[in-house]
Amino acid sequence: MTEDYREMWTHLGLDLDAHDALLGVLGGAYQDIFLSQKNRPEGMKYFDFVMSEVHGLRIKELLDEKKAGRKIVGSYCVFVPEEIVLAAGATLVGLCSGADFATPEVEKLLPRNTCALIKSSFGFKLGKVCPYLESADMIVGENTCDGKKKAYESLGHLVKNLYVMDLPQVKSDQGRALLKSEYQRFRTAMEALTGAAVTSESLKQAIQTVNAKRAAIHRLSILRKADPAPISGLDALLANQVFFYDNPARFTDSVNQICDELEKRIAEKKGVFPAGTPRILVSGCPQAVPNWKLPFIVETSGAVIVGEESCVGERGARNLTDASGETVDEMMDAIVDRYYQVDCAIFTPNPQRLEHIQEMVATYRADGVIHYGLQFCQPYLMESFPIEKALEEKKIPTLRIETDYSMEDVGQLKTRIEAFIEQLR
Template structure:
């Protein structure tokens, strides 16, 4: 890939040598984790291709569209309202935060005790290896957890186009008013960036594109309720991960094509794991590309992952935006309503999330739940402690895992996961 896109990456100011190393590791990881799987659906070929071109063709396509005036907005969080970005004719992409890079440099600007996701986002910037970040016309940060909120102050010293969105911490009326005001402010900022006014028509289009993507993912999720599973948890996670990068309409088509195939598979009783494979619900922190460590360990330990209660999964995708409003104001209200339901652990209290985990465990016929938290992610770590008693009451076995992106604890994690799988099997 390097030779073909070298000029493009260079023009983005990237470090080609470092980037080549990253791509080599990423490619090897993808081969080991994904291509080694048995009995994958053919529909995953599309995702293999997307991943092989994740820093190449997709960037080229985005840059070409930018030549035609389509601005690029980068984000680190599912609270950034995609409907509004699309309404202004811009592209929304998730920014790299799933792998350790340039950690020595990172720890000169952030405390060592910062979660891997935040450190990673800084590593990609400091190491100059994220073409999404370097292509973005606007980078959106958000006041979610302390780590992100405070680290954006440091990121602001490294980039010139950071926009920070404030977010509420409760689900009170005042909190909703804050979210509304921030979404309105964001809409103005995106209009200014693109020069395109947000209208009823463009908002409806933005909502339609975004809802269609979510609906395709809902379809995929529903098919994972089948027993045996027609698709691995890793492949389904990959689809969620790719949803942050890919052109949305093409992505939607590809997921729907995959779902057509999975429906056939279910009819024909074609599965990726044997019957009675223990079914696990993953819950907790988001897993950005290429953070596949724990799912890989789970699915190579005799279990199948049937769902993700995560921002890269159902927490990020589950609610649709009501598109019935007939003016900008009511559509904006509908967007606020939709995002205000997100049960991120930054909210307090956050009982909805516990209820949702229980519901998912039932819907997906999970035999157990793995609560996954990144080290130093206090919101999800503390919720995981509280969830233990709730899951016990519900009779749902739960394993609490805290880890980061380093491979060092893989063996230890595997031992714990295997013991858990054996227990619930």
């Protein structure tokens, strides 16, 4: 990264020393984990470039958009509808929260037994290391799990323009009505932020843009059915992570180009690992950038990950929005219908998630499931027990793991994961 960026980071109020340290760790991890893989698709070079410029060129693009009068909106959850943000003339970026930072400072504000994702979102703010967070004109929080909903009360004192979205916890008529009224309220807030009305034209265009992005990532997912797997789980996860902050149209083109390449690989029976390599579905908590711990362990232990039942994965990206409506109201209804299908563990009961896991096991021909739970994440850890039981009853081997972002348990996890993979052979 060039010196020009330092001026940009200073302007954003980042702590340059802390930021250098973060980039050093990120760059080193990327080098060791991604660039050491064999047989990567050529198209992944685009993502290597994106990652090398994650705090550089992409931030410059966002700041250029701001100079031109466009607003930037940051979010932490797949329930924040990008369609509405785009239709109001703003840009949505996901705020990653995938690494520990400034933990001692965070633990002065949050209990120690808070999940790593929430702690990370505070750490990036308190440590002044996230240019996305500092570029955002509005941060959207959501009342999902208890940890998040209470943490936003404290985060509201740290960031300038926090908007909190209320979300249903039960899928019922009332739950759907709440989601609908919250999306209407969000539309009004977005219009107030940008000064531009959401019109039927802008909303239709926005739905089509986001649908194209989701269709591309879904196309990539489906290609992972092949044996040998044409792309590693690590690279597929990376594409799912970049989904949240790249320019949507450029992301869509890049993923479609990789898919063209993967289709050729499949026709030639070429893969990243030999045919017959044990295949694993990962299910559970989101794995945000740069949280690559689990797939790295799995794919250096003799297995390949063929799908992610996760918000950074198929839970977040599947299901397109019906773009056939003609009025804003019709399209807003279609948006509610699409997001209402997200089977996050905050819902009770949540049978759709188990159905989706089983469907993914069959579709991607997985030999087993690893349930990934972040320590102190009550919704997913609670669900992991009945899910393990139900899958085992269907003779789908399942391993429940509970971890955080630290590297202290890597050895122990590797031993358990190797034993699990052995069982799948």
